[in-house]
Amino acid sequence: MTRAKPPAKPRRAAGRPARDERDLRAHLLDVALARFARDGIGATPLRAIAADAGVTPAMLHYYFGDKAQLKQAVIDERLLPALAPMRERLAQAGGEPAALAGSFVRGIGALVAAHPWLPPLWVREVLCEGGELREVLFHHLLPSLPQLLAQRFAAAKAAGALNPGLDPRLLVVSLVGLTLFPAAGAPIWRRVFQADDLGPGALLDHTLALLEGGLGSRPSGVSA
Amino acid sequence: MTRAKPPAKPRRAAGRPARDERDLRAHLLDVALARFARDGIGATPLRAIAADAGVTPAMLHYYFGDKAQLKQAVIDERLLPALAPMRERLAQAGGEPAALAGSFVRGIGALVAAHPWLPPLWVREVLCEGGELREVLFHHLLPSLPQLLAQRFAAAKAAGALNPGLDPRLLVVSLVGLTLFPAAGAPIWRRVFQADDLGPGALLDHTLALLEGGLGSRPSGVSA
DNA sequence: CAAAATTAATTAAACGATTAATTGTTGGCA
DNA sequence: TGCCAACAATTAATCGTTTAATTAATTTTG
Incomplete structure (x- = not known):
């Protein structure tokens, strides 16, 4: 055992004070x-x-x-609290695929804006095999959120409101990649394109524009 | 200096043979x-x-x-040679945004299929800050490929063939994220959704379907 | 009310384990 | 016999962790 026991709860009785007023x-x-x-x-x-x-x-x-x-x-005092708001946001999103996807993408955008450390941490410790946060998040975030979103996309598909070529589960995967990947790699792209206007807001707006409008200038599916 | 100089070129002259016939x-x-x-x-x-x-x-x-x-x-003998074919593929792709994006996405799909180690290596060592492959790739792949693709998207936008809400550079970023991220995270999603049908081929087809058809079952931009 | 005892907060130094890198040596083939 | 691939042993550096000493406040005591 160590000499001075680590104070699980900082009891302020006597002794040397912490250097900063901040904990x-x-x-x-x-x-x-x-x-x-x-x-x-x-x-x-x-x-x-x-x-x-x-x-x-x-x-x-x-x-x-x-x-x-x-x-x-x-994990307990920084990561999980930061991720908590996403649940409520998803629960009260509309049922249309575009509205649902937009709400999810905007939710990740808000998350990233509030916690810039989230994309790199996620990419390295969750996405990579052997990442040290995988098992933890598998018991908190992952069993509920992606499946909830996928179920709502599946309902939209059953109602005929979703592009029939899409898989509800893979759509969730695509949306996560479409938002987290650009956010995590923003420093790289700024350097590659030597541009300073590729901030989080621009990334978010662009992702929404791509999802809503598609690639071509004319509505896709209607040729000529 | 070491005792026996490392053979930069394995000169097979004399001495003990390598244990395997393979080098x-x-x-x-x-x-x-x-x-x-x-x-x-x-x-x-x-x-x-x-x-x-x-x-x-x-x-x-x-x-x-x-x-x-x-x-x-x-890097020199495995990574860069694996990445080389992408240049030629991009050079001979069509000018339409959908064809260009499809060729790029399919190119990454072929790359991943041929070299399964590519997504995790890319995600960890290029995407993450401090990744050990960043500086190297900044002098080989990154200065040319993304900008070439972005320039072709920019030409399509000038010709009015691209969704005006899209940025040619950010579109490249989105395409990379849309393909590399699901490929790198495939093991995770298979576990989350407890599904075995989320292989590389399904991921590729789904990404193409999302790009070509958009989210809704009706052409986007034409409501009701 | 001042001096001593008490206790939390902090530092400095060191230990054991692991790792990269080096050095000396062995054994087989030409 | 000369040469070189392969190996064992060694060295130096780094990391997590522990231990003991130091500092500064509060509490107790004379």
Whole structure:
């Protein structure tokens, strides 16, 4: 056992005060989250997080125990709360495929705007095999959200309101890719095209335009 | 300097023969590529590659020098050759936006079918900030291919053949996301939807159907 | 009410495990 | 016998973690 037990609940009785008025624990969580999103969880040394936060690595063990518990704290106190609003948004979206897709795309857009660390973290730790967030999210977000959306698309297809060539499940996959991938790769595309006008808002508007209007200038399906 | 100089060109003159009739160097490259794609370059110990190949880690240093040179060899002799055919495909595609997009999407589909390691490697090492393949690809693939495609979309837009709400550059981004993301995440979606019919072929067909037909069963833009 | 004891917060230093990289050596083929 | 692929052993660096010492506030005590 360590000398001073890590205070699961910071009891303010006596002792040296935290350096900042802001809770150091919350600050460490934010710094760790930024590093995890940028470099990946496994590739981030605790030394790097400590250096970014201006403390020694021992502080991370003091507040969180070990690295696994730090990861769990980031998940519980940052990632899952950030993802929560998507459920309600999907529940109250309209039944038309365009409205449903638009609501979902706009929901991801709002999520990304509020939490810029989300796309890289998602891409690296969920999409990649062996990602360290996969198992966790499989028990929180993934069993409900995609299937709920797919069921609503399936209902629209049964009602004849959906393009019959589309699969409700694969449509969900396409929508996620259409929104998360460009957001995660925005720095790359800005550099490739040497353009500064490819911000999150432009990406979101463009995705909606593509979904609503299709590729051609004339309504698709009606040739000439 | 090491004792025996690494044979940049495996000169088969004398000495102990390679264990397999197949060139051991090529075999090591394949094994390293598989591990790099599955676990990431930085997260793959040379020990793991050596164990997979049935040799000692010293052999990797013997053939490639250090880990950076092994990475470079994988890039030069596996990744870049695999990506090369996309150039020719794009050059001889039609000028209509739908034909152009379809050719690009089909090209990525063919690429993924021939090299299953491509999506995870791309997602992890190119898309993620700090990815170890970014700088290399910025000097080979990225300066030419996306801009070529964007220019052809721009020409179509000038001719009035493209949905005016679309940006030629962002359309390229969307197409890449629409194809690479579902391919990279296929294992996840198979598990989420508990379905086995979400193979690469189904993904490709679905993406094409979405691009050509849009969301609704009626031509978009013509309401009621 | 000041000095001592107490306790939380923080730092510095070190340990053990793992990894990349190097070095010395062996064994088989020409 | 000369040469070189292959291997074992070693070295150096890095990472997670632990331990002990230090600092600064609160609480207790004389």
